[in-house]
Amino acid sequence: MSRPRPIRRWRALSKPQRTELYMRWSLYAMSLLQVFGVWALLGSAYPDHRESVDVLRVGVPGALLTAALNVVLVRTGLPAYLGRRPYPYGWAAASGAASVGLVVAVLLLGPRPLDQNPVSVPVATVTMTLWLATVSLALPVRHCLAAAGATSVLVAAPLLLRGAPAGFALGVVLGGLLGSAIAGAAARGSAWTAKVVWDLDAAREAQARLAVAEERLRFSRDLHDVLGRNLATIALKSELAVQLARRQRPEAVDQMTEVQRIAQDSQREVREVVRGYRTVELHTELTGAASVLRAANVDCRTELSGADGLPAEAQTVLGWVVREAATNVLRHSEAANCLFRLRVAGGTALLEVENDGVPAVPAPRAEGAGSGLRGLGERLAAHGGTLDTAGSGPGRFRLTAELPITSLEFKK
Structure with missing residues (x-):
């Protein structure tokens, strides 16, 4: 009716x-x-x-x-x-x-x-x-x-x-x-x-935007710290190698070998920065999400069963689910209550995020919006998991992430 x-x-x-x-x-x-x-x-x-x-x-x-x-x-x-x-x-x-x-x-x-x-x-x-x-x-x-x-x-x-x-x-x-x-x-x-x-x-809208901007700033700062000095050294040694090569000096080979070594070190350090950026911890993400939501006057509750026994790789994937779900609650709802529920049984981890305050008529999305959940589904699918989004009642929304944790080789 x-x-x-x-x-x-x-x-x-x-x-x-x-x-x-x-x-x-x-x-x-x-x-x-x-x-x-x-x-x-x-x-x-x-x-x-x-x-x-x-x-x-x-x-x-x-x-x-x-x-x-x-x-x-x-x-x-x-x-x-x-x-x-x-x-x-x-x-x-x-x-x-x-x-x-x-x-x-x-x-x-x-x-x-x-x-x-x-x-x-x-x-x-x-x-x-x-x-x-x-x-x-x-x-x-x-x-x-x-x-x-x-x-x-x-x-x-x-x-x-x-x-x-x-x-x-x-x-x-x-x-x-x-x-x-x-x-x-x-x-x-x-x-x-x-x-x-x-x-x-x-x-609250500004808080969500600032959280994204802060994370981007941290990542850019880390990249600058890693690459800034190395790139300056590569540029200097490359110029020196050019001058030595023009004079047909054998030291040019040594300088280019040093440039190659620094470039390889930079590549390794960038991978470490990206790996550190991608690695999240489930309990840390839950604590941070609850803190941000409560600051926005959202009553946030967590129900965790078996979280301590999850492998580090599984916690990383589910931590991304928590991060994206909290962002969506702040941006796309007028929530007063939010629940994070985790159950581990039969070799499968099931994480549910449910909130109220969903408009009956969703606001029009800007071009390119909505890629967060799509990327999250792709991340779960890469590890054999699934992502489901559906309403659980009038004005309510539920996000369900299912992830196998037994006999699964997680991709780095």
Whole structure:
């Protein structure tokens, strides 16, 4: 039975994308709640005040307009906070004008502030709070403080015009600012959470790239140390041999013999470097893979049975499996759990690597990608082993390497 399309689309998203989508719709919901709040407040006061009829006619359409503009401000402000686009000053001004206009209208048209059930005051407070909370997400802090100061003046003015005492107006303004600060901190905290998740995802990608770059640097450094001096000596002695040969001196033969010896030594040393690079130890690779995965917030577990009895050649081949599998978990999944399981029985070693966090729709691979598993399969096949990759459940992936260890002559 196929899953509904929204569920498939949700599973296809990465963890940062899911986090951002959840935060975005939470902020949308906060803006849309303004409409229901204003409607409920005005409806509750309708039987008590004739002025509520005018406020109802203005307040509900005004709440719809301000809520829609706040949604647009969230839609443009969140990417601005994440650094993807400039700050939406135009949408902030439009949303602010609509919100302040609604506040002034309900305060001037509604019941007097000191009448029984002065519904215009909570409507104004709710509108002010939600707009400032949305602005705190979309604009820098200094501009949010300026907007809060201007809004406070524009809220206090109609209250004083309707005969409210200065202390009452100050209390309304301070209450609105306190609610705005709490709502704004929550909105900005949500955006900060999404930013942190994106940063962590980028850091994990950078960690995988740095691990590859570090290994390449080590290999190039080893080759330079081995070949640099020898090649310089070969060049010098070859030049000397040329000069001696032109003078028909017999020492030229000795110099070329020395060049031949140095070249043979260099060839032997290069083979040793390559052999050392290719030789890995299973326990070392498991420890390193677990350390890297845990640093990326992946719960890594190992279950080893019979690993100590494996020959060195088998540990080398399986160590490469561990290295490649850990790299794939970091690069191609949003894993939270990973298991390395090794079983040795009947002359065969079976290594399984299983992880979750596999997208329902795999990301498109760049040209040339995916050669790691292909090369790993060829390495196993050279020693009579097999490599199998398959999903083991929704969002899960399992890599299985089977390697015979009895009566097997491993190739160097």
